[in-house]
Structures are given as structure tokens and as C-alpha cells.
Amino acid sequence: MSSKINSFLLVSVILISSCSSNEKKDGDAVAKVDATLDNTYNSEKFDFVLPQPISLAKAFQASGLTYNAGLANPASNKTRYNTKVKQLLNLGVYSTDLAYCAINEQAQQAREYLNAVQELGNAVGLKPVFSDKKLVEKFDKSLNNTEAVEDLIYDIQESSEAYMDDNDIRYLAIIQFAGSWTEGMYLGIKDLETKQNENLSVTLIDQINLLENIIEGIKTYPTSDQTLTSVTNKLKDILKTYNSLESVKLAAKSSTFAFPKLTKTEISTLSSKVIDLRNYIIQ
Amino acid sequence: MKSIKIIFSIFTVAFLLLSNAPLDNGNSSDARINTYKYECKQLIKPARYEGSRITYYNESQEEQKKSIETFFLLDTEYKLAFSGKECSTKLNIKIYDSADENKRVLLKEIKSGEAKNTLVSSKDLSATYAKKVTKSERLKVIYIEYTIAAKTKKNEAVVLVIGYKDI
Numbered sequence: 375m376s377s378k379i380n381s382f383l384l385v386s387v388i389l390i391s392s393c394s395s396n397e398k399k400d401g402d403a404v405a406k407v408d409a410t411l412d413n414t415y416n417s418e419k420f421d422f423v424l425p426q427p428i429s430l431a432k433a434f435q436a437s438g439l440t441y442n443a444g445l446a447n448p449a450s451n452k453t454r455y456n457t458k459v460k461q462l463l464n465l466g467v468y469s470t471d472l473a474y475c476a477i478n479e480q481a482q483q484a485r486e487y488l489n490a491v492q493e494l495g496n497a498v499g500l501k502p503v504f505s506d507k508k509l510v511e512k513f514d515k516s517l518n519n520t521e522a523v524e525d526l527i528y529d530i531q532e533s534s535e536a537y538m539d540d541n542d543i544r545y546l547a548i549i550q551f552a553g554s555w556t557e558g559m560y561l562g563i564k565d566l567e568t569k570q571n572e573n574l575s576v577t578l579i580d581q582i583n584l585l586e587n588i589i590e591g592i593k594t595y596p597t598s599d600q601t602l603t604s605v606t607n608k609l610k611d612i613l614k615t616y617n618s619l620e621s622v623k624l625a626a627k628s629s630t631f632a633f634p635k636l637t638k639t640e641i642s643t644l645s646s647k648v649i650d651l652r653n654y655i656i657q
Numbered sequence: 658m659k660s661i662k663i664i665f666s667i668f669t670v671a672f673l674l675l676s677n678a679p680l681d682n683g684n685s686s687d688a689r690i691n692t693y694k695y696e697c698k699q700l701i702k703p704a705r706y707e708g709s710r711i712t713y714y715n716e717s718q719e720e721q722k723k724s725i726e727t728f729f730l731l732d733t734e735y736k737l738a739f740s741g742k743e744c745s746t747k748l749n750i751k752i753y754d755s756a757d758e759n760k761r762v763l764l765k766e767i768k769s770g771e772a773k774n775t776l777v778s779s780k781d782l783s784a785t786y787a788k789k790v791t792k793s794e795r796l797k798v799i800y801i802e803y804t805i806a807a808k809t810k811k812n813e814a815v816v817l818v819i820g821y822k823d824i
Contacts, residue, residue, distance in 0.1 A: 422725060
């Protein structure tokens with residue numbers, strides 16, 4: 375009798391062990407959301423780290439960009455974006471608008487952009503990052519505290535980046551960044567139209583230096599998309615136009631690595647290209 | 658009594674089997690890399706988190722080179738934390754001002770970055786840059802080059818975390 379019990383228990387233990395092993399594997403499949411590593415993954419020889427949307431906004435702010443009501447893409451436009459690429463691009467646009475409003479102490483507008491960011495974030499598959507209902511509660515509590523709102527934006531950006539990295543969907547981040555970059559450039563250029571500001575012009579050039587990596591990064595998007603092709607062509611056109619400007623060519627030839635100082639006409643040439651791209655993205 | 662002892666022993670063995678069930682290599686290295694990334698995030702504090710990059714490389718008999726470009730968009734101090742704790746062979750880290758091999762300037766070299774975490778400040782890089790390059794502009798872009806020694810026996814990774822002092 376005792377040996378029968380023991381045999382039964384031994385079989386049970388083996389079964390429990392094997393079941394648990396399968397459960398672990400299944401569990402891991404679910405947990406892949408948090409941590410995925412393809413053991414044979416080999417990084418590309420060249421890679422890059424792009425700034426966060428709030429850093430783009432802060433760079434412009436530091437160079438004297440002032441808040442202009444009505445320039446950002448209205449949050450109500452969020453319902454227009456029905457394809458994944460449009461949603462990603464405008465998630466980027468709204469991330470910059472959120473940062474732009476937050477650092478300029480426009481709390482109510484920032485809250486609207488947070489909602490837009492949440493909705494588009496959920497739509498593109500970043501639900502675990504953006505579906506947190508406490509996010510809006512936390513935001514509301516911090517509404518009149520710029521630093522706390524900024525903390526929250528940094529937290530969202532960090533979680534979003536970690537989620538995309540862990541799930542091998544970094545290509546989403548680059549499309550989002552293309553939208554952020556375009557909106558930042560648009561806000562900067564529109565501000566520059568109203569005043570002479572050499573620092574702002576320098577910041578615009580700094581941000582154009584990110585373009586090559588953005589264009590390169592967009593290539594990693596796994597499916598062919600007409601909107602993305604058009605956006606890439608427009609980005610390439612901006613870069614080509616920039617590189618063909620006389621001030622830029624002169625600076626490149628300079629033995630003292632002089633920084634290009636763009637003329638008003640050159641800024642205007644670039645502006646029209648950026649505005650065209652931005653309008654295409656938000657339409 | 659004997660049966661109870663046997664039952665107890667079997668359950669003890671079962672418990673040990675379950676609690677020590679090893680994860681496969683992929684997941685345990687994932688967990689370690691996440692830990693190193695966390696350590697790097699702690700290292701850069703109180704800097705604001707800007708981004709990170711995990712550079713994976715495979716086992717190889719040859720020396721391997723991987724590079725990362727990043728930007729100092731804001732005129733403030735940036736912190737770069739590297740973790741070579743997932744590297745079992747020699748890891749050399751060089752930081753340049755450009756990707757162009759013909760005109761780039763070496764700003765910093767970490768000769769043995771493996772098996773440890775290293776923190777670099779943009780202040781030091783900028784100081785070297787100012788000394789070596791006659792240029793009025795501040796350092797705005799850096800190019801990091803990892804050289805992984807030959808005869809790497811495992812698939813491994815280098816962790817980079819970047820942050821900046823808030824302005």
C-alpha cells in the first residue's frame with residue numbers, strides 16, 4: 375500500500391514539475407511584455423540615441439522660444455488619425471505639444487494634450503503605458519506645479535521607451551520621434567517668423583542634425599506605408615535643401631569648423647519645407 | 658510513520674525542483690541586463706533620464722566593433738553610464754566628436770569597460786574637446802565606439818544610459 379502511495383506521489387511530483395515548467399514558459403510568453411531577449415540578437419554596427427520630445431521643447435525654450443497660443447496641433451484633431459502611421463506621427467506631434475504647453479505653464483492645454491497622447495498611445499499598441507487611469511489623476515494633482523508635470527512627462531517617456539525596447543518595437547519610437555521633431559521645428563520656425571533670434575536659429579540647425587538618424591530609423595519600420603514614404607521623402611528634401619544652403623556649404627568648407635549662420639532667405643526656404651511636412655502630418 | 662517521511666521527502670524534493678527551476682539563458686541574461694540598466698539609471702541620478710541603448714553582440718573569434726551616436730542638445734551637463742557587466746571579454750570604449758574617421762577627435766577612452774559600470778560626464782568630454790579643437794561651438798554630438806575583443810564565447814551586451822542635468 376505504502377509503495378503504491380509512494381509511486382503515485384512520485385508520478386504526481388514529476389507531473390507537477392513538468393506542468394510547472396510549461397506554466398513558466400507560458401508565463402514567460404505573457405511576461406515577454408516586460409522583458410524580451412532573443413539570445414542570438416546582434417545589434418547593428420551603427421546605432422543612435424535620439425533625444426526625448428521634452429528635450430526638443432526645452433532646447434527651443436532655452437534659446438528663447440516663446441509660447442504662442444493656437445500654434446500647436448489642436449487636441450481635437452486626434453480623431454482624424456485612423457491609420458497606425460498617422461497615429462504614431464501625431465502621437466509624436468502631441469508629445470511635443472504636451473511638453474511645449476507644460477514647460478510654458480499652460481496647464482489646461484497640457485491636460486488636453488495628455489488625453490490626446492493617451493488616446494493615440496492606446497491606439498498604437500502602447501496600452502500598458504498609457505491606459506493607467508491614475509495618470510490623469512496624477513496630472514490633475516500636479517496641474518499647477520510645472521516641475522511635477524514635467525516629472526510626469528519624463529516618467530511617461532521613460533516607460534514608453536522601456537516598453538518599446540522590451541517588446542522589440544523600437545521602430546514605433548522612431549516614427550513617433552519623426553512627428554515630435556517636425557512639431558518642434560514647426561513651433562520654432564513660426565516663432566522665428568515673428569522675431570530676430572540667432573539662438574533660435576542655432577537650435578533649428580542643431581535639430582536638423584538629428585535628421586539623418588531619423589531618416590535612417592524610419593527604414594526599420596517593418597511594413598510599407600504610403601504616408602511614411604511621403605514623410606521620408608519630405609524629410610530627405612529638408613535635409614537636401616539644408617545641405618545646399620550657401621551658409622551651410624561655406625561652414626562645411628571652413629577650416630575652423632564655423633557654425634553656419636543662416637540668412638533670412640535661407641530660413642524662409644527651410645520654413646516652407648517644414649511647414650509643408652507638418653501640415654501633411656497633421657491633416 | 659515511514660510513509661509520512663517518504664511523502665515529506667518527495668514534497669521537499671518537489672518544492673526544491675519548483676523553486677529552483679532554472680530559467681533559460683535568454684531570460685536570465687534579460688534579467689541581468691535589466692538590472693544593469695537599472696544600476697546605470699541610478700548612477701546618472703539626479704540627471705533627467707534621456708535614453709538608453711543596449712548593444713548586443715554574438716560569440717565570435719574576431720574582434721567586433723559597434724557604435725552609437727548621441728546628441729547633447731541642451732547646453733547642460735550630460736551623464737553617460739556604461740555597464741560592461743554582461744561582457745566577459747575585454748571591452749574598450751572610445752568616445753569621439755564625430756563618426757568621420759579622418760577628422761574625428763578622441764575625447765575619452767575607457768580601456769577596460771568589461772565587468773563593471775563606468776560613469777562619464779559631458780563636462781570632461783567638453784573640456785578635452787575645447788583643448789583639442791579650436792572651435793567656438795560647444796560639443797553637441799558624440800560618437801561612442803565599443804571594441805569587443807576577439808574570442809567572445811557568449812552572446813553578450815553593453816548597456817548605455819544617458820541623462821542630463823535639468824535646466
